[in-house]
Amino acid sequence: MKIIKKTTLLLLTLFxxxxxxxxxxxxxDDLELNxxxxxxxxxxxxEPPKESASFFxxxxxxxxxxxxxxxxxxxxxxxxxxxxxxxILDILxxxxxxxxxxxxxPYIKQEGDIVKRMVEEGHLVCNxxxxxxxxxxxxxxxxxxxxxxxxxxxxKKLTGTDMPKFFRPxxxxxxxxxxxxxxxxxxxxxxxxxxxxxxxxxxxxxETTAIKKIVxxxxxxxxxxxxxxxxxxxxxxKSVIQELKSQGYEFKSLNELP
Numbered sequence: 442m443k444i445i446k447k448t449t450l451l452l453l454t455l456f457x458x459x460x461x462x463x464x465x466x467x468x469x470d471d472l473e474l475n476x477x478x479x480x481x482x483x484x485x486x487x488e489p490p491k492e493s494a495s496f497f498x499x500x501x502x503x504x505x506x507x508x509x510x511x512x513x514x515x516x517x518x519x520x521x522x523x524x525x526x527x528x529i530l531d532i533l534x535x536x537x538x539x540x541x542x543x544x545x546x547p548y549i550k551q552e553g554d555i556v557k558r559m560v561e562e563g564h565l566v567c568n569x570x571x572x573x574x575x576x577x578x579x580x581x582x583x584x585x586x587x588x589x590x591x592x593x594x595x596x597k598k599l600t601g602t603d604m605p606k607f608f609r610p611x612x613x614x615x616x617x618x619x620x621x622x623x624x625x626x627x628x629x630x631x632x633x634x635x636x637x638x639x640x641x642x643x644x645x646x647x648e649t650t651a652i653k654k655i656v657x658x659x660x661x662x663x664x665x666x667x668x669x670x671x672x673x674x675x676x677x678x679k680s681v682i683q684e685l686k687s688q689g690y691e692f693k694s695l696n697e698l699p
Contacts, residue, residue, distance in 0.1 A: 469617070470616065470617040470618045471577065471580070471616050471617075471618050472577075472616055472617075473575060473577035473578060473614055473615075473616055474490065474492060474493055474577065474614070474615055474616060475490075475612075475613055475614055476490065476504075476610070476613035476614070476615065476632045476633075477490055477613070478490075478504065478633070478634050478635075480658070483657055483660070484659070484660045484661065485660060486505060486508050486634070486660055486661070486662065487504075487505075487634045487635075487660070489504055489632075493615075493617070496617060496620075497620060497630075497632075500617075500620035500621050500623070500624045500630065501620075501623075501624045501628070501629045501630060502615075502620050502629070502630040502631075502632060503629060503630070503631055503632065503664065503698055504632035504633060504634050504664060505634045505662040505663065505664060506662040506663075506664060506693070506695075506697070506698045506699060507661070507662045507697075507698075507699050508660075508661050508662035509661065509662070510661055510662070510691075511661050511688075511689045511690045511691060512661065512662060512690070512691050512692070512693045512697075513659060513662075513663050513665060513685065513690050513691070513692050513693070514541070514662075514663070514664045514665065514692070514693055514694070514695055514698070515533075515538060515539070515540045515541070515665050515667070515692055516540065516541045516542075516543065516609070516631065516633065516664060516665060516666055516667070516695070517529065517540060517541070517542050517543070517666075517667050517668065517669045518543050518569060518609065518640075518666065518667075518668050518669070519542050519543060519544045519545070519548050519552075519569070519669050520545055520548070520569075520573065520668075520670070521547070521548065521551075521670065522548065522551065522552050522555065522669075522670075523642060523669070523670040523671075523672070525669050525670065525671065525672060525674065525675040526542075526552070526555050526669045527555065527558075528675045529669055529674070529675055529678060530555075530558060530559065530562060530564075532675075532678045532679045532682070533562070533564070533678075534562055535679070536679065536682045536683070536686075538682055538692040539563060539564060539565075539692060539693065539694040540564050540565070540692075541564065541565040541566075541567050541605075541607060541631070541694070541695045542559050542564060542565070542566050542567065542669070543567045543568065543569035543607075543608075543609040543631075544556065544566055544567070544568075544569055544592070545569050545570060545571065545572070545573050545592065546570075546571040546572075546591050546592045546595050549566075549592065549595045549596055549599055550595060553599050556596070556599060556600070557599065557600060560600050560602070565605045565607060565694060565695055565696070566596065566600075566604065566605070567604065567605050567607040567608065567609065567631070567695075568589055568592050568593065568604055568606075568607065568608045568609075568628065569592070569608075569609050569611060570588040570589070570592065570611055571587065571588050571589075571591035571592050572588065573611040573612075574588065574611060575610075575611065575612060575614035576588065576610050576611070576614065576615060576616075576619040576622075576623070577614050577615055577616035577618075577619045578614075579619075582622070585619075585622055586626065589608070589623075589626055589628070592604065605695075605696075606627050606628045606629060607628065607629050607631050607695050608623055608628040608629065608630050608631065609630070609631050609632075610623075610630060610632075613632065615630070629695075629698070631664060631695065632664070633664045633665065633666035634660070634662075634663050634664050634665075635655070635658035635659065635660075635663050635664070635665045635666065636665075636666040636667075637651070637654045637655070637658070639651070639667060639668050639671040639673060639674055640668040640670060640671065642670055642671070642672070645671060645672055645673045646673050647673070648673055648676055648677050651673045651674070651677045651681075652677050652680055652681055652684070655667075655677070655681045656681060656684050656685060656688075659685055659688075659690060
């Protein structure tokens with residue numbers, strides 16, 4: 442009887458340990474992470490976050506493109522319109538530069554003419570969710586999916602075409618599971634290897650500082666994140682593009698990611 446009791450106790454202990462390990466693994470896969478990059482010297486590829494470097498590329502996630510060529514991928518996040526996007530589109534047209542605009546559902550509803558112009562001029566209009574939540578916090582699969590499909594439906598209703606399958610997580614927040622679920626929906630997750638503090642409309646960087654930061658942040662294969670609400674970005678974009686072209690850089694579409 443003593444042997445049976447000891448064996449039972451041992452099995453229960455082992456079961457408890459196993460259960461703890463499983464729960465910990467599940468929790469770590471759902472752990473909310475914040476995207477960032479570690480800048481290196483000029484023209485060197487920044488390092489990705491150590492906590493996700495081992496797995497994020499497994500789930501169709503990018504923060505750089507072709508790092509063997511002097512190519513850049515220009516992207517804009519569009520939470521709302523601040524009067525700058527038409528100016529940005531004018532510059533992109535003049536300079537013949539493709540870009541990707543990550544939009545939320547309200548932007549499509551409120552700025553239909555701008556969205557249609559983006560499409561007509563050859564830019565990608567991509568998914569930035571319906572309500573701009575942290576996707577890592579949404580555990581219900583149907584609610585997770587709706588954040589994508591509501592934007593897709595609104596885009597198709599406006600343009601008659603399917604939305605390109607590129608996704609930018611709001612606020613750069615993600616988890617291992619959110620990346621997997623995004624991939625399961627057919628999307629590539631697009632992070633970035635350059636961004637700067639440009640989104641505070643009442644605290645804009647000065648133009649000289651902005652040009653220097655963006656140009657110095659460029660490197661082969663860089664995915665550049667700018668916010669279209671920034672007045673400074675609209676003012677400096679032409680100078681930035683021309684300077685980077687003079688350094689031998691070429692701008693490509695996310696459709697050309699390796």
